[in-house]
Amino acid sequence: MKKILPLLIAFFSITIQSQVIDIPDANFKTALLDIGVDTNNDGEIEVSEAIAITELDFYFKDITSLVGISFFKNLTKLIIHSNYIESLDLTELVNLEYLDTNYASELKELKLPESYNLKTLYCSENKLTHLDLTNLTNLEILDCSLNELIELDLTNLTNLEILGCSNNELIELDLTNNSKIISLNCNFNNLEKLEISNLVDIEILDIGYNNFDTIIEIPNVIGLTKLNYSGANLTDFDVSNMPNLNELILSSNNLTEIDLTQNPKLAVLYINNNQISTLDLSNSKQISNLNFKSNKITEINLTGLGSLERLDTSYNNLTQIDLTQNPKLAVLLVNNNEISTIDLSNSKEVSYLNCSVNKLTELNVSELKEVVLFYCTDNLLKTLDLSKNYNLRFTEIHNNLLETLFIKNGFQEVEQNNYGQTYSKLGWWNYDGREQTLKYVCTDNFSREISMFKSSGITVNPYCSFTPGGEYYTLKGNVKINNIGNSCDTNSINFSDLKLKITYKTGDSDFYSVNADGTYEVHLPEGEYTVEPQLLNPNYYSSSIDSFTVNFPDTTSPHVQNICINSKGDFNDVEINIIPIDEARPGFDADYKIIYKNVGTTPISGNINLTYNDNVLDFVSSNMSMTSQNIGQLNWDYQDLEPTEKREILFTMNLNSPTETPSLNSGDILTYQAAINPTENEEVEINNLFNLNQEVVNSYDPNDKTCLQGDFATPEIIGEYIHYLIRFENLGTASAINVVVKDVIDTEKFDIATLDVYDYSHALKTRIQNINKVEFIFEGINLPFYDENNDGYVAFKIKTLPNLNVGDTLENFAEIYFDYNPEIVTNTAKTIIESPAKIDEYYFNASIKLFPKPTTDFINVDSNKPFNIIEIYDLKGSLLKKINFSKNTNKTRIPVNNLSKGVYLINFKADKLKKSMRFIKE
Numbered sequence: 001m002k003k004i005l006p007l008l009i010a011f012f013s014i015t016i017q018s019q020v021i022d023i024p025d026a027n028f029k030t031a032l033l034d035i036g037v038d039t040n041n042d043g044e045i046e047v048s049e050a051i052a053i054t055e056l057d058f059y060f061k062d063i064t065s066l067v068g069i070s071f072f073k074n075l076t077k078l079i080i081h082s083n084y085i086e087s088l089d090l091t092e093l094v095n096l097e098y099l100d101t102n103y104a105s106e107l108k109e110l111k112l113p114e115s116y117n118l119k120t121l122y123c124s125e126n127k128l129t130h131l132d133l134t135n136l137t138n139l140e141i142l143d144c145s146l147n148e149l150i151e152l153d154l155t156n157l158t159n160l161e162i163l164g165c166s167n168n169e170l171i172e173l174d175l176t177n178n179s180k181i182i183s184l185n186c187n188f189n190n191l192e193k194l195e196i197s198n199l200v201d202i203e204i205l206d207i208g209y210n211n212f213d214t215i216i217e218i219p220n221v222i223g224l225t226k227l228n229y230s231g232a233n234l235t236d237f238d239v240s241n242m243p244n245l246n247e248l249i250l251s252s253n254n255l256t257e258i259d260l261t262q263n264p265k266l267a268v269l270y271i272n273n274n275q276i277s278t279l280d281l282s283n284s285k286q287i288s289n290l291n292f293k294s295n296k297i298t299e300i301n302l303t304g305l306g307s308l309e310r311l312d313t314s315y316n317n318l319t320q321i322d323l324t325q326n327p328k329l330a331v332l333l334v335n336n337n338e339i340s341t342i343d344l345s346n347s348k349e350v351s352y353l354n355c356s357v358n359k360l361t362e363l364n365v366s367e368l369k370e371v372v373l374f375y376c377t378d379n380l381l382k383t384l385d386l387s388k389n390y391n392l393r394f395t396e397i398h399n400n401l402l403e404t405l406f407i408k409n410g411f412q413e414v415e416q417n418n419y420g421q422t423y424s425k426l427g428w429w430n431y432d433g434r435e436q437t438l439k440y441v442c443t444d445n446f447s448r449e450i451s452m453f454k455s456s457g458i459t460v461n462p463y464c465s466f467t468p469g470g471e472y473y474t475l476k477g478n479v480k481i482n483n484i485g486n487s488c489d490t491n492s493i494n495f496s497d498l499k500l501k502i503t504y505k506t507g508d509s510d511f512y513s514v515n516a517d518g519t520y521e522v523h524l525p526e527g528e529y530t531v532e533p534q535l536l537n538p539n540y541y542s543s544s545i546d547s548f549t550v551n552f553p554d555t556t557s558p559h560v561q562n563i564c565i566n567s568k569g570d571f572n573d574v575e576i577n578i579i580p581i582d583e584a585r586p587g588f589d590a591d592y593k594i595i596y597k598n599v600g601t602t603p604i605s606g607n608i609n610l611t612y613n614d615n616v617l618d619f620v621s622s623n624m625s626m627t628s629q630n631i632g633q634l635n636w637d638y639q640d641l642e643p644t645e646k647r648e649i650l651f652t653m654n655l656n657s658p659t660e661t662p663s664l665n666s667g668d669i670l671t672y673q674a675a676i677n678p679t680e681n682e683e684v685e686i687n688n689l690f691n692l693n694q695e696v697v698n699s700y701d702p703n704d705k706t707c708l709q710g711d712f713a714t715p716e717i718i719g720e721y722i723h724y725l726i727r728f729e730n731l732g733t734a735s736a737i738n739v740v741v742k743d744v745i746d747t748e749k750f751d752i753a754t755l756d757v758y759d760y761s762h763a764l765k766t767r768i769q770n771i772n773k774v775e776f777i778f779e780g781i782n783l784p785f786y787d788e789n790n791d792g793y794v795a796f797k798i799k800t801l802p803n804l805n806v807g808d809t810l811e812n813f814a815e816i817y818f819d820y821n822p823e824i825v826t827n828t829a830k831t832i833i834e835s836p837a838k839i840d841e842y843y844f845n846a847s848i849k850l851f852p853k854p855t856t857d858f859i860n861v862d863s864n865k866p867f868n869i870i871e872i873y874d875l876k877g878s879l880l881k882k883i884n885f886s887k888n889t890n891k892t893r894i895p896v897n898n899l900s901k902g903v904y905l906i907n908f909k910a911d912k913l914k915k916s917m918r919f920i921k922e
Contacts, residue, residue: 020044023068031061047071058083064106069093076117080104101126102143112136123147124164133157144168145185154178165189166206175199186210187228208232208249218242229253230270239263250274251291260284271295272312281305292316293333302326313337314354323347334358335375344368355379356396365389376400387442390470404820406442408462410470410525440820444469445769459822463740466765466777467523473552475531476521477561479514481541481643488544488564494518495565495644497536497599497756498543499768502529513757513766526552533563536756540571540601567643573600574641575687576608576676578708579725579759579795581650584696586664587657589620592692594649595759595795596676598641599687605641606678610634612653613671616664620652648759655696658873658905665905666873667914668696669710686720698873702729702791705743705814705826713810713831719802721754723795724829726776728816730783730790739778740817741794747772749810754799761792783818808833848908854920857897861908863890869909870894874902896921 023029023045032038032045035056039049045068055077063083069075070092077098078090087109090096094115100122101107107126112118114135121139123131125146133139139157143164150169154160160178166187173186174195183204184196191210196202202220208230215234218224221241228249229237235254239245240262247268250258255274260266261283269284272293279297281287285304291312292300298317302308303325310331313321318337323329324346332347335356342355345367352373355363360379365371366388374392376384378399385406386392392409436457442464462469480492496514503509505528514520528551533543544564552559574596581591598604607627612619614632628635636649656664664670672692682688693710707713708723726743730736739762745752755774757766762781768774776794784790800810811830815823848863861870866888872881880899885892888910896904899921908915 019047021047021050021068021071025063025065025067027061028058028063028066028068031058031063032056057081099123185228187230205229206249208251267307288328309349330370351391382437387465387469402438404440404442405438406464408442408444408464408469410444410468410472442820459820461740461817461823463738463777463817464820466738466779468525470525472523472525473550473555474521474523474558475529475550475561476519476558477563479518479520479533479563479565481565481567482544483567483643488562492564493642493644495541497541497644498563498565499534499536499753501532501534503532504529508771510770511753511768515765516763521558524550524552528552531561534753535565536754537573537599540568540573540599542566542568567601570602571600571683572602572604572678572681573683573687574598574604574606574676574678576674577690577723577758577795577797578610578672578674578692579793580692580694580706580708581793584655584664584670584694585698586655586666586696587660589652589654591650591652592672593759594651594674595646596638596641596648597646597758598643600683601643603640603642604678605639606637606676608636608638608649609675609677610651611673611675615662616656616668617670618654620654622649622651624649646758664696665907665916666696666698666871667907667909667916670694670696690723698879702731703727703816703824703826705812705829707810707829707831708795709831711831712834715806715833715835717833718800718804721756721797721799722810722831723797724812725793725795726814726816726826727791727793728818728824729792730785730818732785732818732821734785736783736785736818737780738817738819739781739783739792741776741778741814742817742823743774743776743812743814745772745774745798746810746812749801749804749808751799751801755796756798757794757796759793759795761794764794804833806833806835848915848917850906850917850919854922855896856922858893858895859906859919861892861894863908865910866890867908867910869907871907871909872896872899873905873907880904 029045037045037049037053050071051074053072054074056072056075057079059081061083063080064085066080066085066088073092074095075093076095078096079100081100082103084106085104086106088101088107089111091111091113094113095117096113096115097117098120099118101110102122103125105125107128110123110128110131112132116138118136119138120141122143124143128147128149131144131149131152133154134156137156138159140159141162142160145164145166147168152165152170152173154175155177158177159180161180162183163181164185166185168189170189170191172193173191175181176195176198179198179200181199182201184202185206187206187208189210192213194207194212194216197217197219199219203223204226205218205224206228207216208228212232223244224242225244226247227245230249230251230253233254234250237250237255239248240259243262244265245263246265248266249270251270252273255271255276257276258271260280264283265286266284267286268289269287270291272291274295276292277296279292279300281301286307287305288307289310290308293312294315296317300313300318300321302322305326307328308326309328311329312333314333315336318339320339321334321342324343327346328349329347330349331352332350333354335354337358339358340360344365348367349370350368351370353368353371354375356375356377358379360381363376363381363384365386368389370391371389372391372393374395377396381400381402383404384397384402387406387408389409438458441458441460442462443460445462479495479498480488481495482488483493495518496516498514500512500520500522501509502512502522512520512522528549530547530549532547533545535541535543544566548561550559576594576596579593579595581593584590594608594610596608611633619634624636626634627637638647641647656662658665674690676688692708704727706725708725709717713722726741728739728741752768752772762778765777778792783792809830809832811828813828814826816826817823848861851860868885868888870883871879873879901921903918903920906917906919
């Protein structure tokens, strides 16, 4: 029997250790399996596996029950942080030294082991109403904050050093037996009595926001490093005997003064919500966090506070503040004062700024590159520039007098909070008592911001600058032709017939033109880009570089990449175009420009011929001597036109008036044909001839877009270049510093890659973004506002797609931006592709009868083709009557009894088709 008994004991011991523990909470079991407690990988937790564990950490595991934890008898450390357990029994875990149940927000009952081993207990933010600590005599750290405790008996905890019991419902706290405590936080209770006289080693003391019936006597004033005695209705408090104070918090009292001259080690000072009117910080040079919000301070001297990082002066009576000696400021709250000016030039580290409710009339925040949160409501600001605040994410700026706002900072998701209002309400919050003041917002080219601002009638665009918002990097260089043998140098000819295709890592591409002098400069935000030179004439020229890659900011900025262009051989090719500088108005002079260019690779000489209708046009002058002049024909010779060289001829014509014979009237078409003839071996002949069809007008919009081929074009235009002219005129009262012409090209009808600017009134840059958005940028041209010199234009050509058909319509408009003014939308230039016979029919084949002739009271109209508009003009070109028909008609009767005796012009229109006739009123 004696031999059998040990065997039985061993057997039962092995059986117990191999016993599977019942763990009803699936999340608890999963957490154990995830950390490898199941060493034999059978998917279960056995007793032998449990007793081998000394530490368990369960953060955010959604555990609701720890039933089964009692088998982990050798646990010394247990963390069940942020779970949902309501009751926890740990009485069997007598070896436990460290326990953390923080943020177990449902925990109402906690049973602790009767053990001398437990030294650290964290049970904050639970729902405990009772905590029995009687037998935990070796406990050194206790944090039971944010519970529902009414009482706390710490009598036996003689080794306690750190106690946190804030945010409970304690009425009394007796720490007579806890003389080893060095840190106490009992803020936010209902304490009426607090016994701390034996805390002779206390260093950190937080006793704020209680209901003490007497002033608490502070022990160990010499060794105290932190004191929080807020919300105690103190009217006077002496800290002169606390020389080692590092942190002093006396918020929400009734102090009228505070003497800090004996506290040179202060780093944190909170005296907000008091009645203090003066504050001397001359001996507080180490302060990094200063809050005197809601006092009566009228001036503050922050000189020498070079370590200051956080400053809250809000709700005082400050009229000025000097921050130039505080370069480390990161949080700056100066709102609700009387400040009229503030210098932030040395506040480069500020990430949070609130200057609302002051008297600021101007504010420069350009040095605040790190600012993320910015509030400056309720001031007198008329303009605000946030374009240099690259990290700005949130701003409130309502209730100012803003007229202009610049928020082009490169970040797409800047939030604009107007107390629940969207961007579209920003203007409502900026008014002068009569009307909305906000007129212009410059923002990054993000549709969200633009649409929200525009919905409230505010002008918004990105054209306050022509570099990307935020930090950007520069790519630049020269483009020259290798015309001296084997290289390009400073003596080589500049080359501009080239675009740079810049492809982003996303695969999207933009295009940038090379300037007329062969230089280019492109500004790009951070990123990796592939750059490809794209020649307008790849059949004649090749680039020394197929492509190159830059990766900003790793690539040095500015990155200089010069491009050398090589000729593929000898190619003779010249082109010619005509631009109408003025509108064609009956009886007036009109200026024109012939532009001719060598797009080949060899010097060329030849002649230019211009033909026009001499019956209605009289030649006035030319800036270039003609070689010959005949009826309806002008001729010029040119010599040695170099490759890429462009020349021009200016000439003036006088138009017949409506009273001359033959007459010119609104709606008539003037035709010009320019031809350029090289000497021999011309490569491409189609660009040697240009036909201009110009409509005669009586009055006109000076900002317009015109297709120079006219309202109709023959099928020969399909797959070839068509020419456009966009004109602009400054009709304002001041010079326009910048002008931008934006044109969105229909890529279903035009080949965007072929767009070529061939003439312009002022130096410009061309860029193509978002596939089809073309921007002609006239930067810094200072376009005058007086009539003699307030005009400008850009002329470009672009190829139509080869899949167009007869009957297709090419139509487009442009938007013109003058500085910060609303965009001007041009007319829609509309050109129909038709056969020559059909075009002739449109123009000349309508048969219209007018009767009686002459007339006295009315005139009858009978037409073989329908019309929808009738206009009647006098011979001076003044519009007297206009009739719009709701649908096309062939017959009508027009009353004319109100017209004086005389001869009148009558125009019939069907869409853009016109026919002019005359009638006599007796």
